[in-house]
Amino acid sequence: MADIPLAAKNNKDVDDRSQQEWSRWVMQTARSWDDIDDIIKKTGIESIDYDHRQMTEVVLEINNLIDMYDEDGLRLENIRGQQKILDTLYSYAHRHFTREINIIEKYDLPSLNEQQKQHQIFLDMLTGYMDDFSEGRLTVSVNLKNAVLEWWVGHINGLDNETFSLKNWTNVAIQEARSWDDVSEIIKTMGIQTIDREHREMTEIALEIIGIVDIAKAQGKDAIDWNKLDNIFARLQECAYRHFAFEENFIAEHNLPDLKKQENQHHRFHGMLDGFRSDLAKGNLSVSGDLQFQILKWWVTHINEVDYNAFSLEKWAHVILANIRSWEQANEYISKTGIEEIDEDHRKITKHIIEIDELIERFDNSQDVDSFKEQGSAFFEKIVEFCQSHFIHEEALMKSNDFSGLRHHKEQHNHFLMLMANHKDDFINGRVVASKRMKKFILDWWVAHIKDFDMPAFGDLTDVNKGEEN
Numbered sequence: 001m002a003d004i005p006l007a008a009k010n011n012k013d014v015d016d017r018s019q020q021e022w023s024r025w026v027m028q029t030a031r032s033w034d035d036i037d038d039i040i041k042k043t044g045i046e047s048i049d050y051d052h053r054q055m056t057e058v059v060l061e062i063n064n065l066i067d068m069y070d071e072d073g074l075r076l077e078n079i080r081g082q083q084k085i086l087d088t089l090y091s092y093a094h095r096h097f098t099r100e101i102n103i104i105e106k107y108d109l110p111s112l113n114e115q116q117k118q119h120q121i122f123l124d125m126l127t128g129y130m131d132d133f134s135e136g137r138l139t140v141s142v143n144l145k146n147a148v149l150e151w152w153v154g155h156i157n158g159l160d161n162e163t164f165s166l167k168n169w170t171n172v173a174i175q176e177a178r179s180w181d182d183v184s185e186i187i188k189t190m191g192i193q194t195i196d197r198e199h200r201e202m203t204e205i206a207l208e209i210i211g212i213v214d215i216a217k218a219q220g221k222d223a224i225d226w227n228k229l230d231n232i233f234a235r236l237q238e239c240a241y242r243h244f245a246f247e248e249n250f251i252a253e254h255n256l257p258d259l260k261k262q263e264n265q266h267h268r269f270h271g272m273l274d275g276f277r278s279d280l281a282k283g284n285l286s287v288s289g290d291l292q293f294q295i296l297k298w299w300v301t302h303i304n305e306v307d308y309n310a311f312s313l314e315k316w317a318h319v320i321l322a323n324i325r326s327w328e329q330a331n332e333y334i335s336k337t338g339i340e341e342i343d344e345d346h347r348k349i350t351k352h353i354i355e356i357d358e359l360i361e362r363f364d365n366s367q368d369v370d371s372f373k374e375q376g377s378a379f380f381e382k383i384v385e386f387c388q389s390h391f392i393h394e395e396a397l398m399k400s401n402d403f404s405g406l407r408h409h410k411e412q413h414n415h416f417l418m419l420m421a422n423h424k425d426d427f428i429n430g431r432v433v434a435s436k437r438m439k440k441f442i443l444d445w446w447v448a449h450i451k452d453f454d455m456p457a458f459g460d461l462t463d464v465n466k467g468e469e470n
Contacts, residue, residue, distance in 0.1 A: 022428045028142075031063050041157045043164040044304065045185060048103075050456055051096040052156050057408050058088055059152060062145040086133060088407065097123070100160075103185065107169040107176075111159060111312045114244065118159055122151060122457065154168070162378050166304065174296045175289065180204050183296070187306050191313035191451050192250070193332055198243040199303055205236045206299060209292045216287045224287055226280065233277050236295075240251040240269060254319050265306050269298065313451060322440035327351045329442075335451045337458035342397075346450060352383055353446060356439040376427035384420050387413070394454070403457055412453055416445065 023039045030036040033053055041058065042049050062085060066317050097119040104112050129144065162168075170186055177183045180200055187203065189196050244266040251259045272295070279285040309315070317333075324330045330350050336343050359379055362372065391413040398406045423438070 007251065018424070024150070027153060027166060028146055028147075030060060032055050032060060036153075039157075040153055042163045043160060044166045044188070045103075045164050046188060047185060047456075048096075048100065048160070050166055050452070051092075051099065052160075054220060054405055054408060055089075055096060055152065056149070058085065058092055059145060059149050061085055061407075063213075082133060086126065090130065093119075093122060093126065100164075102162065103169075107172045109163055109169050109172075109345060111163045111226070116246050119398070122155070125151070125172070139436035171293075171297070174293055174300060177207060177296065178210060179207065183207075183300065186304070187300055188312070188313040189306045189451075190307060190309055191333060191335065191447070192316075194246055195243075195250075195307070195311055196463070198239065199307075202236060202239050202243060203296070203299065205232060205239060206292070206295050209295065213287060213292050216288075219446045221287065229285075229287070230277060230280055233273055233280070235274050236279075237270070240273070244269075247307070247311070254316060256310060256316060256319065258306075261306065262310060265302055269302070272298065293300075298390055313448060317444050317447060319441065321443045322436040324354060324443065325357055326354065330354060333447055335455050337450075337454055339397075339458050342394065342454070342458055343384075345393070346454075348385050349383070349390060350443070350446065352386060353439065353443050355379070356442070357436075358374070373427055377424050380420050381429065384417055384424075387417060387420070391417075394458075398457055405453075405457060409453055409457060412449055416449070419445070426464045435462060 026036055026039050033056060036056060043052075087228065097115075099117060101112070101119070103109065104115060125148075166186060173183050173186050180203060181201060184200075187199065190199075208231070209232055212224060212232070215223050215225075244262075247262060248259060248266070250256070251262060276285060276291070276295075285291075320333070324333075327347060327350060331347075334346055334350055337346075356379075359376060362375060391410075395406060395410055395413070398409060403409075419442070423442075
């Protein structure tokens with residue numbers, strides 16, 4: 001290998017130092033997830049990345065306690081807040097580390113011992129802070145926040161990013177898969193119900209090939225039910241035609257990019273299945289783990305790389321949500337928790353948000369500005385009324401099930417209520433009128449909240465309830 005020129009080395013050193021200084025400045029000044037999001041690497045595993053975000057937001061809550069201390073001094077309420085945030089940090093970290101270790105052991109990922117060692121260092125650090133606090137030797141401070149945050153971000157960007165890189169465990173997960181639950185961790189969700197549902201449907205059909213492979217391994221080629229195998233291929237093809245048509249129509253209808261890339265990928269998958277069925281008809285198909293692996297590996301890679309780039313929420317929300325006019329149109333993009341009363345509330349609130357379109361039309365046709373202000377005020381009062389009732393119900397449900405993310409969920413709820421109150425004030429004081437941009441902004445927040453906050457919270461509760469029923 002040729003030597004790297006000295007100038008290039010020096011430039012790289014400067015770039016590395018600049019990046020480190022930038023990251024350190026961001027951590028020191030960050031007050032919200034949006035402030036720090038860009039310097040935290042994503043593993044691509046939604047459950048882990050969601051935990052990383054929640055834990056980061058807990059650490060950043062120290063800023064609020066510092067503000068309270070600066071304004072009010074060491075009051076009892078502030079002391080309780082400090083104790084609670086340290087307890088919450090420990091609880092979050094312990095839960096998250098347990099999840100990580102379970103995944104590492106399940107899929108035989110690298111760095112198990114190093115992960116366990118690092119996890120214990122962090123928990124011991126938090127325990128030390130908690131002990132110092134209880135003995136009156138510590139109060140929350142900028143230094144405390146920075147120490148915890150620098151360790152946390154460094155751990156995510158270093159060891160976690162190496163351990164949970166999809167390339168480390170996609171192959172293992174696919175080779176060992178026997179059910180959807182075995183691969184669901186490595187398959188990204190889009191936020192479009194039909195696409196996510198059909199991704200699972202096709203994955204489960206492909207997994208049926210494993211049963212045929214297992215028979216071939218145990219009893220030999222003569223024991224294979226070739227008609228059953230061809231039926232699996234036929235069902236997979238039928239589902240693929242339906243699914244690919246939906247995706248291509250979705251892209252074309254909403255004028256999203258990469259239609260040609262999707263069409264080429266879809267054509268390639270059909271060609272692969274046609275080849276398998278042709279070999280099967282000629283008696284030339286080799287039934288082994290390679291067959292199942294080849295299909296699933298292509299499929300999972302296609303979802304995570306091609307589909308996610310096209311259909312993930314942040315890619316399409318700004319294009320579509322402003323033009324939604326009815327619940328029937330919105331329904332496709334509102335994730336379902338499986339808890340009937342929660343999903344029904346989501347439907348009612350979504351329908352009311354969409355009614356901003358009617359408010360826009362009334363404004364365009366109205367000659368009475370005062371009357372319109374009253375209508376706008378009443379409109380936002382109704383959203384707040386719906387949401388307050390719904391949020392109380394959600395928070396009570398999370399509290400009764402000891403959901404560890406309750407505080408951040410409540411903060412999200414309070415933030416949304418504040419946004420609606422601000423919109424109401426703007427209407428009353430003539431600072432703003434109803435517009436598609438306003439509707440898109442509100443609906444975008446609402447759809448993302450359900451997907452990123454409600455689904456992790458209530459999806460887990462649904463799984464627990466199903467387990468109890470069984």
